[in-house]
Amino acid sequence: MLGWSINLFRVRGIQLSLHVTFLLLLAYWAYQGYHDGGLAGAFWSTALILAIFTCVVLHELGHSLTARRFGVGVRRILLMPIGGMAEFDSIPRQPSRELLITIAGPAVNFALAAVLWLVVDRSSGLPDNALPASLGELGWCLFYWNIYMGLFNLAPVFPMDGGRILRAFLAIKLPYVRATFWAVTIGKVLAVIAAATALYFDRYLLAALFAFIFLAGEAEYRGLLRRESQDAQWRLMMERLQTVTPTPPAAEPPPLQEPPLLK
Numbered sequence: 001m002l003g004w005s006i007n008l009f010r011v012r013g014i015q016l017s018l019h020v021t022f023l024l025l026l027a028y029w030a031y032q033g034y035h036d037g038g039l040a041g042a043f044w045s046t047a048l049i050l051a052i053f054t055c056v057v058l059h060e061l062g063h064s065l066t067a068r069r070f071g072v073g074v075r076r077i078l079l080m081p082i083g084g085m086a087e088f089d090s091i092p093r094q095p096s097r098e099l100l101i102t103i104a105g106p107a108v109n110f111a112l113a114a115v116l117w118l119v120v121d122r123s124s125g126l127p128d129n130a131l132p133a134s135l136g137e138l139g140w141c142l143f144y145w146n147i148y149m150g151l152f153n154l155a156p157v158f159p160m161d162g163g164r165i166l167r168a169f170l171a172i173k174l175p176y177v178r179a180t181f182w183a184v185t186i187g188k189v190l191a192v193i194a195a196a197t198a199l200y201f202d203r204y205l206l207a208a209l210f211a212f213i214f215l216a217g218e219a220e221y222r223g224l225l226r227r228e229s230q231d232a233q234w235r236l237m238m239e240r241l242q243t244v245t246p247t248p249p250a251a252e253p254p255p256l257q258e259p260p261l262l263k
């Protein structure tokens with residue numbers, strides 16, 4: 001499912017990809033804008049969604065470029081209707097590194113909000129119908145949206161940023177797998193509550209987002225358990241290898257035998 005994507009371009013060597021369902025979201029917003037305000041409405045609503053997703057890319061670049069400083073390979077940034085996802089080769093187990101990589105994302109949103117607050121035209125405000133009709137209104141939409149995105153991502157719902165921060169703090173005291181288990185469990189409980197609340201208020205995209213987060217948390221935990229058991233098997237094999245190799249050499253070397261196929 002995550003494979004249905006289109007590669008766009010690279011930003012500082014990091015591939016930016018678009019999930020095909022993102023195009024549906026774009027079409028839906030353009031249609032809504034046209035429905036509410038004709039061609040101008042379609043233009044401004046498309047401009048808003050593109051500007052929002054530019055901020056999503058910058059948020060993910062915050063994570064990715066910080067990760068790369070710690071030597072973590074970044075495969076790509078994938079944009080989906082529910083948001084963005086940076087795919088790393090591995091996640092550092094040192095709590096301090098995971099903390100810095102994670103905080104870098106929301107920090108970008110708060111920095112963007114600060115810049116927008118300084119540069120956006122004060123005479124315009126938020127549009128009445130949530131659809132901007134000028135550059136100033138678009139700027140204010142983006143200002144509030146960045147604050148919202150920064151705060152929303154800090155909710156302790158693993159694998160959202162807040163959940164990763166929680167795991168990093170838990171991992172200071174607990175073994176890494178235990179810390180992940182508790183962060184994922186807390187995240188799953190909160191994701192179920194949030195999805196049910198979103199459904200109650202007919203916010204289907206938000207409910208889908210929390211369903212995705214629930215599954216992503218579970219998948220990441222299972223992946224971690226799998227790697228742990230592979231590592232344990234590998235260690236066991238290495239121990240066996242070490243106990244097998246130093247056999248004392250035979251007094252007489254065994255007679256050389258031809259390989260059976262060459263006889």
Ligand code: ZN
Nearest residue numbers: 105106153161
């Ligand atoms: Zn993030």
